[in-house]
Amino acid sequence: AQSVTQPDIHITVSEGASLELRCNYSYGATPYLFWYVQSPGQGLQLLLKYFSGDTLVQGIKGFEAEFKRSQSSFNLRKPSVHWSDAAEYFCAVGARDSSYKLIFGSGTRLLVRP
């Protein structure tokens, strides 16, 4: 079974600063990976996804993530954070089997200082 770890519960950055949110996964094969963002009381918005191929994935809102098999990681990055990026971010890993289940990390809350 797959699992996901987001080691940072909270991260605070200043507006304009760069951001990296960490995600580590555990899975016996190559997983497929997602990053989602959730604002309070709202549903999930997909930022980006990795299925195969190029390990550097570009997403919406200027986000990118890099799949590193050797480190079992899929960290999310943004070069310059905007105040509107403050939200909860979830990494999710999917199994390449018939269940198509997604397992979510515990989330990282991003706070942005003006």
Added chain:
Amino acid sequence: GAVVSQHPSRVICKSGTSVKIECRSLDFQATTMFWYRQFPKQSLMLMATSNEGSKATYEQGVEKDKFLINHASLTLSTLTVTSAHPEDSSFYICSARAGQGLEQFFGPGTRLTVL
């Protein structure tokens, strides 16, 4: 494309009553639908997986007699919380998968409050 809706967006009910939440795929046929529960300040936990025309598969620890899932068509799945109690208050989110696709498309969620 790939829009999933949920109804209602919010529901408040009295303890002991049953509540039905609908999940619809608006512009595609959903091979599989998933139901998640999210408690405040926590992550999404998968409750069950349902395929059209067959019984849902529940995750360990989820009471199938309490959380009834019906996937009657390729565009509609319903979750009924039976005899709801305050501890069932949560944010319920559904998702749907199309064809052989790996991606799940998420609904906007339903906030259930049981008094």
